[in-house]
Amino acid sequence: MNDVADVRVAQRETDAFRAQLEAWQARMEQALAQRLPDSATVPGRLHDAMRYSVLGGGKRVRPALVFATARTLGLTEDEVEAAACAIELVHVYSLVHDDLPAMDNDDLRRGRPTCHKAYDEATAILVGDGLQPLAFELLAVDPALPASPEIRLRLIALLAEASGSLGMAGGQAIDLEVQGKRLDIAAVQDMHSRKTGALIRAAVAMAAACVPTLEPRLHAGLRSFAAAIGLAFQIQDDLLDVLGDSSTLGKATGADRERAKPTYPAVLGIPASQAQVSRLHAEALDALEPFGRRAEPLRLLANWLLSRRY
Amino acid sequence: MNDVADVRVAQRETDAFRAQLEAWQARMEQALAQRLPDSATVPGRLHDAMRYSVLGGGKRVRPALVFATARTLGLTEDEVEAAACAIELVHVYSLVHDDLPAMDNDDLRRGRPTCHKAYDEATAILVGDGLQPLAFELLAVDPALPASPEIRLRLIALLAEASGSLGMAGGQAIDLEVQGKRLDIAAVQDMHSRKTGALIRAAVAMAAACVPTLEPRLHAGLRSFAAAIGLAFQIQDDLLDVLGDSSTLGKATGADRERAKPTYPAVLGIPASQAQVSRLHAEALDALEPFGRRAEPLRLLANWLLSRRY
Numbered sequence: 001m002n003d004v005a006d007v008r009v010a011q012r013e014t015d016a017f018r019a020q021l022e023a024w025q026a027r028m029e030q031a032l033a034q035r036l037p038d039s040a041t042v043p044g045r046l047h048d049a050m051r052y053s054v055l056g057g058g059k060r061v062r063p064a065l066v067f068a069t070a071r072t073l074g075l076t077e078d079e080v081e082a083a084a085c086a087i088e089l090v091h092v093y094s095l096v097h098d099d100l101p102a103m104d105n106d107d108l109r110r111g112r113p114t115c116h117k118a119y120d121e122a123t124a125i126l127v128g129d130g131l132q133p134l135a136f137e138l139l140a141v142d143p144a145l146p147a148s149p150e151i152r153l154r155l156i157a158l159l160a161e162a163s164g165s166l167g168m169a170g171g172q173a174i175d176l177e178v179q180g181k182r183l184d185i186a187a188v189q190d191m192h193s194r195k196t197g198a199l200i201r202a203a204v205a206m207a208a209a210c211v212p213t214l215e216p217r218l219h220a221g222l223r224s225f226a227a228a229i230g231l232a233f234q235i236q237d238d239l240l241d242v243l244g245d246s247s248t249l250g251k252a253t254g255a256d257r258e259r260a261k262p263t264y265p266a267v268l269g270i271p272a273s274q275a276q277v278s279r280l281h282a283e284a285l286d287a288l289e290p291f292g293r294r295a296e297p298l299r300l301l302a303n304w305l306l307s308r309r310y
Numbered sequence: 311m312n313d314v315a316d317v318r319v320a321q322r323e324t325d326a327f328r329a330q331l332e333a334w335q336a337r338m339e340q341a342l343a344q345r346l347p348d349s350a351t352v353p354g355r356l357h358d359a360m361r362y363s364v365l366g367g368g369k370r371v372r373p374a375l376v377f378a379t380a381r382t383l384g385l386t387e388d389e390v391e392a393a394a395c396a397i398e399l400v401h402v403y404s405l406v407h408d409d410l411p412a413m414d415n416d417d418l419r420r421g422r423p424t425c426h427k428a429y430d431e432a433t434a435i436l437v438g439d440g441l442q443p444l445a446f447e448l449l450a451v452d453p454a455l456p457a458s459p460e461i462r463l464r465l466i467a468l469l470a471e472a473s474g475s476l477g478m479a480g481g482q483a484i485d486l487e488v489q490g491k492r493l494d495i496a497a498v499q500d501m502h503s504r505k506t507g508a509l510i511r512a513a514v515a516m517a518a519a520c521v522p523t524l525e526p527r528l529h530a531g532l533r534s535f536a537a538a539i540g541l542a543f544q545i546q547d548d549l550l551d552v553l554g555d556s557s558t559l560g561k562a563t564g565a566d567r568e569r570a571k572p573t574y575p576a577v578l579g580i581p582a583s584q585a586q587v588s589r590l591h592a593e594a595l596d597a598l599e600p601f602g603r604r605a606e607p608l609r610l611l612a613n614w615l616l617s618r619r620y
Contacts (some may be wrong), residue, residue, distance in 0.1 A: 022437070035430035037474075037475055037476055041476050041480075042480050042481040042483075043475075043476045043480055043484045045483065045486075045487060046480060046483035047473055047475070049476060064413065093439075094439075097435055097439060100432075101437065102430070102432045102435060103432050103435065120412070121412035122410075122413050122486050123483065123486075124411045125410065125435065126411065126472045126475075126479050126482055126483050126486075127414060128439065129403075129407060129438065129442070129473075129479045129482075130406075130417075130475030130479040130480070132443070132474075133442070133469070133473045133474035133479075134441045134468035134470070134474055134475070135445075136443075136446045136465070136466055136470045137467055137470035137471060137474065139466075140463045140464075140466040140467045140470065141463070148459075149458075149459035149460050149463055150459050152459075152463055153451070153459055153462055154451045155461065156446055156447070156449075156466060157447055157451050159443070160422050160443035160444070160446045160447035160450065161443070161447060161524055163359060164347075164440050164442075164443035164444055165352045165353075165356055165357070165436075165440030165444070166347055166351050166352060169356070169436050169439045169440040169443075170351075170352050170353055170356060170440070172436055172439075173352075173353040173355065173356035173433065173436050174353045176432050176433075176436075177353060177354075177355060185369040189345045192519060194571075200346055200363070232346050242540060256433070
């Protein structure tokens with residue numbers, strides 16, 4: 001195959017994957033809408049703000065990782081939908097809280113006013129506080145999850161660890177502590193590994209946990225894949241903050257520099273950061289080798305994730 | 311027995327119970343300290359703020375309810391300690407978030423500066439966000455909990471429901487929405503039932519869930535007890551805000567009136583609110599009838615709770 005044919009194949013793959021991704025996004029929109037509490041049970045303003053924050057957009061990267069891992073392991077989307085919802089609820093809560101004035105003070109998210117701008121700060125805090133227990137409740141009781149009690153507990157433990165003070169919340173704390181400071185690249189990587197990486201790894205690990213008979217060798221492959229993708233995804237995010245276009249991204253660009261955040265591009269420079277994304281991308285694909293053709297959904301997702309412009 | 315003897319017996323009981331309560335508080339201090347993540351794994355400021363918020367005081371009412379219910383049902387404190395920790399972590403997170411400037415804007419809690427005063431707002435938000443998943447993680451994996459996977463899931467579901475947008479977070483949303491408004495007593499009761507009642511009921515229900523063979527009649531008795539105590543406890547809290555002494559309470563008094571919160575005393579007046587506490591107290595004790603002498607720990611706890619001055 002010559003280079004031109006390579007590019008054509010890649011383009012066809014990307015187009016086909018985009019259709020798959022959109023199908024997953026549409027599925028998530030419905031799945032989340034069904035699982036949010038209805039307006040008869042939750043106070044009006046909180047109810048509206050929860051739906052405003054959770055529904056109506058988002059790339060749904062973590063659910064896509066759950067679905068692609070499930071497909072790779074021979075599970076259907078139905079079998080992991082509740083787990084995908086739980087992860088996405090935790091991700092959304094973290095965005096709502098990170099956007100608060102006391103944190104990143106962002107006005108724009110997914111092309112719309114952030115939750116505290118559209119409602120108010122107190123409501124935004126409570127949206128986050130209400131989404132967290134809903135996520136754990138889904139894992140504990142959602143009837144769509146055909147998992148044994150032991151597997152449900154494993155899913156809860158994975159999500160709790162990934163989102164807590166050792167994971168995502170801890171990463172956000174580091175992010176706030178280090179603004180304006182010079183960090184070496186290992187420290188930036190540790191911050192990313194918690195702040196974004198932990199939930200990305202949990203998405204893959206939770207789908208894998210639904211297959212209790214999975215060989216250790218394959219578990220290890222998925223873990224390496226998720227670690228590489230998680231870090232590459234965040235470096236790509238940092239790069240988009242420098243190079244991207246705010247109308248495509250749906251949020252302000254240049255925000256990291258404005259806050260003097262130590263990011264990959266800030267510490268290593270843009271070309272070295274781009275090279276690092278490519279290296280991690282290759283590493284992620286290598287880690288899928290033991291799965292052969294079955295890992296196609298994860299391979300396509302990785303290709304899309306790391307070439308995205310938003 | 312004459313009245314003087316009655317008073318003496320009540321006093322002896324109260325003294326004995328105070329010693330029990332202090333023993334439970336000491337146990338909780340240690341149990342929580344052991345379960346908070348250590349400083350090697352959590353960023354320094356977040357780690358310190360988590361320990362500052364969780365340790366060093368608090369009445370530990372919800373853990374006491376867990377322990378007293380456990381004793382009533384023939385369980386030991388050891389068997390429910392992890393569940394008591396999970397509930398207390400959720401309670402503490404709710405205090406830290408409720409104290410934030412965007413919420414109740416309180417400077418003093420348990421006689422010390424509130425978390426956002428001692429640290430900063432962002433850290434206080436993250437303390438809450440880190441304590442929530444830790445609570446669910448304990449219920450999922452804590453080895454001290456000698457519960458089957460099914461019971462663990464039931465505990466997680468109970469805590470999630472009690473703390474989420476239908477329960478505690480929803481109650482706080484109502485509280486914020488209704489400030490300055492006139493409510494009827496049913497609406498005040500609905501707010502209290504979610505904001506404070508839900509977690510109080512969960513404390514009793516979670517201990518009861520550890521005994522899967524418990525008769526429905528006894529389950530119902532505990533539910534009635536918890537519902538009555540939960541509401542009475544909150545009315546007592548409202549009364550203490552009007553009548554109490556800020557140095558005893560460890561927080562500012564008169565705060566409800568300042569924020570024009572519709573409370574029981576504001577809607578019904580002080581004497582009618584006091585009468586309501588007495589009525590609910592009697593109702594709670596009646597609900598314990600089917601347990602006979604075994605319910606002594608719950609009876610003493612109820613007596614202490616509703617006569618407290620802080």
